[in-house]
Amino acid sequence: MKNFILSLIVAAFVMPVQANEGMWFLMHIERLNYRDMQKMGLQLTPEEIYSINNASLKDAIVQFNGGCTAEIISGNGLVLTNHHCGYSQIAELSTAENDYLTNGFWAANHKEELKPKSLSVRFFVRMDDVSKRILSLVNDSMTEAEREATINREIAKIEQENNEGGKFTVSVKSFYQGNEFYYFVYQDYTDVRLVGTPPESIGKFGGDTDNWEWPRHTGDFSLFRVYADKDGNPAEYSEANVPLKPKHHLTTNLNGFKENDFAMIMGYPGRTNRWMPAGGIEQNVKYAYPAWVEASKTSMDVMKKYMNEDQQVNLDYASSYASIANYWKNRQGMIDALTQHKTAESKRKDEKAFQKWASKKGNEKFENVIPVINNYYEKTNEISSHNNYLIMMLRTKMGILPYRLGSSIEYYIEQNEAKRAELLPKLNDDIANLYEGVHVPLEKNVLAAQLRLYTSKAKNIAPNIAEIAATNKNSDAGWDEYLNTAFANSIFESKEKLEAFLANPDAEVLKNDPLYLFSTGLLARYRYKSEEEKQLADEFEGAYRLLVQGMRLQNPDEKYYPDANSTLRLTYGKVIALPEDKRNDATKNYYTTLKGTVAKYQPGDHEFDMPKELIDLYEKKDFGRYADADGYLPVNFLTDNDITGGNSGSPVLNGKGELIGLAFDGNIEAMAGDVIFDDQLQRTINVDIRYVMFLIDKFAGASHIIDELTLAK
Structure with a gap:
């Protein structure tokens, strides 16, 4: 696939929107999209998709914990989302003794469902x-x-x-x-509980190697349940709470589909930048993303060493590592795709056309837009590189933790004895939560590695870091020595030291604490803007707003959709294949099978191991009612829907609005999709709902979950 010669149709500023392009507001579907959707196979009315007064599809789609999408699939508040969306909650609920992340978990009844500390829909x-x-x-x-x-x-x-x-x-x-x-x-x-999850060897099958790749064989799903008070209202966790009776839940379709069938996805896409100017694309490709990729890999290499040595450390850092690894591969894929597609060059051509339009009489207010935007990017290229190196230090627990707690502790110190007694329980809870799962040796080594990278690659680094580097000659041994000393002399080294400090607080000790100074210095540098930078940013904001306004005026008859920003959207397209790929055993390259999953099996490998029970089911061909009409068990499939991060866990729906799959990834060949839409190669990778149901029923033996679903006839 990577050697496939691209036939690219780039959706730039002024080109017509392709049939499957766009992340559309539900309230605009009837005016902008309904006829197209009907022609492609939609059988619902706009009112059945989005209604204020009556139950509709939108009532079954939820934003999951602020960063993913999920859907209600039963009348008892059952929530389906991706395994990777529930990953941190599954890891949090796991211990070395009860390792649900590794082994899976299935509640036999409501009482066995597990409440994470913090989870909302x-x-x-x-x-x-x-x-x-x-x-x-x-x-x-x-x-x-x-x-x-x-x-x-x-x-x-x-x-x-x-x-x-x-x-x-x-x-x-x-x-x-x-x-x-x-x-x-x-x-x-906010009362949302874990109902079931497959083992990680299914939910994350293929690991980082298969991430963003096709063909794919991942059972990326998990199940939760929403609880409410007896009247159906939101309520804090209580044993008296009951499963929510939702306004609407999805019907699950086990009948399958075929190539070119209509498919729509509803969800909460996080962020796209389809209007981004050429200068912004060049900045990302040459400065911002390379720094992110290098810094991410630096953290991952150190973290993995400690995670491989201790299973509890592995559980504590599993979610952080997975998040870093995901963006590491994403950013590298963006660099490759944007370079290969020559996206910046394409945008430059559109900007020249815009400049010509802006020079015409009546368009004078747009005439200086492109020069202002180009000047901004030219003068902030190195800043974007610096900030991405710095961000990775701030993503470490001990890089940000002293800053996050410092202001609360400072306020605590300033109060009288009675007020301190009032504040202390909440402060102790915050400390316990933030220190949970912190492994100090790992944290020190990650910070040391990041400091070496930051001081050797970034320009105009944080003053406090520059000062430390000057005293330790910026050597490996020097950074190790600095951090060992800083941790040993800091009240933030451990929860116990911090709690002891609060029993006898001293403002001067906090003010001069080495880790507090380190953390606040990093934040201060990240937030710092010179007067020139502030002026550049102000000019850029105004020019960018005028650019988008002008582009829409330049082509007033086109249909436009806004960039994603974590608001509910609908995208529609078809089940559709990629060019033939010999790595896929399927008859057509729009789906994968359990046969292909077993073919990837590598015993003991952390990415491609498989549970013996799943292999046994495959060898017996014990697929039950979840097999395709042609006899194979489907695993994943492709559609050409327009999605991005945040759509993870979104339902894939057929023309009747029935659930046929679960979106979980995109393909690396179209990784530039946040900036451009590639009508030829853009694909959404989905878990087939039949594979989800097979795993719940035949693999896990949790048929009681199947029983509460509404199944299409």
Whole structure:
């Protein structure tokens, strides 16, 4: 596949939207998309997809813990999402003795379902356009700071007007770089419990090697349940809570599908940058992403050493490692794809066309947009590289932990004895949570490796780090010695030392603590902007907003969709293959089978090991009602839906709105998808719902879960 000669149709600024391109607002489906969707196979009405007054599909789609998507699949609040979306909660609930991450977990009844410390789902209630209201308050003579302050004041009013006394969470978001504004009303439930998960050897089969690759053979799913009070309202965890009775839940379809069948996905895509100028793409490819890739690999190499030596450390850091590894491969894939597709060159051509349009009479306010944008990127290239090296240090637990706790401890010290007694329980809880799973030897070695990289590669580094580097000659031994001494002399070295300090606090000790100074120094440098940088940023924000406004005016008859920003969207396309791939045993290259999974099996390998029970089921061909009509057990399949990060766990729905799969990844050949849409190669990789049900029923023996589903006839 990687050697396939690309036939690329790039969706740049001014090209028409392809049939399967776009992350669309549900409230605009009837006006912008419904006819196209009907022609492709949709059998629902717009009202059945999005309704304010009646139950509709949108009521079954939830945002899962702020970063993924999930769906309600039963009348008892059962939630289906990806294994990797529930990964940190599964790891948190696991111990070396009860290792659910490695071995899997299946609750036999509601009482056995497990409550993680923190997990929530967000239901979407409604949305509305407030662009005219907000934009009527601003004008072109305002500075960016004045504009932002005015908008924020109005946003606060809109959110207050629509939260119904705190019952709902209301969020006003900007779209098209500040040219439109919409508010979104949500209801959050925080009592969410683990129901079931396959072992990691199924849920993460293929590991980092197969991540972003096709053909794929991963059972990437997990099950949770939403609980509410007896009246169905959100409530903090209580044994008295009951499974939620949702407004709507999805019907599960076990009948399969074929190539070119209609497929739509609803979910919460995190972020795209389809309007990004050429200068931004070049900055990412040459400066920002290479720093991210190098710093990520540096952390991963050190972490893996400790994780391989101790299973408890492996569990404690499994989620952090998986997140870093995912973005490491993603960023490298972005570099490769954007370079191969010559995306920046394509955008430059569109910018030249825009500049020509802007020079015409009546378009004068757009004439200086491109020069301002190009100047910004030229002068911030090195800054973007520096910030990405620095970010990886701030992603370490001990790089950020002293800063996060420091201000609370400072406030605690300033209070009288009675107030301290009041604050101490909450402060101790925060300390316990933040220190849970911290392995100091790993943290020291990761920081040492990151400091060596940062000081050797980044320019204009944090002053406190430059000073330390000067005293230890920036040597490997010097950084090890500095960190050993800093940890030994810090109240932040361990939970116990910090708790002892709180029993007899001293403001001067905190002020001069080496790890506190280290952490706050990193944050101060990350947040620092020179006067020139502030001016550049203000000019850029205004120019970028005008660029998007102008591009839409330049081509007023086109259908436009806003960049993703973690708001609910719908994307539609088809089940569709990639060119033939000899690595896939399937008859057509749009699905994979359990046969292909077993072919990848490597006993004892941390990425390609398999449970013996699954192999036994394969050898017996004991697939039950979950086999395809042709006899094979389907595992994963492809659609050409337009998705990005945040869509993980999104339901793949057929024309009737029935659940046929679970989105979990994209293909590396189209990794530039956050910036451009490649109509030829863009694919969504999905878990076939039949494989999910097979694993729940035949592999795990949890048929009681199947019994509570609504199955299509």
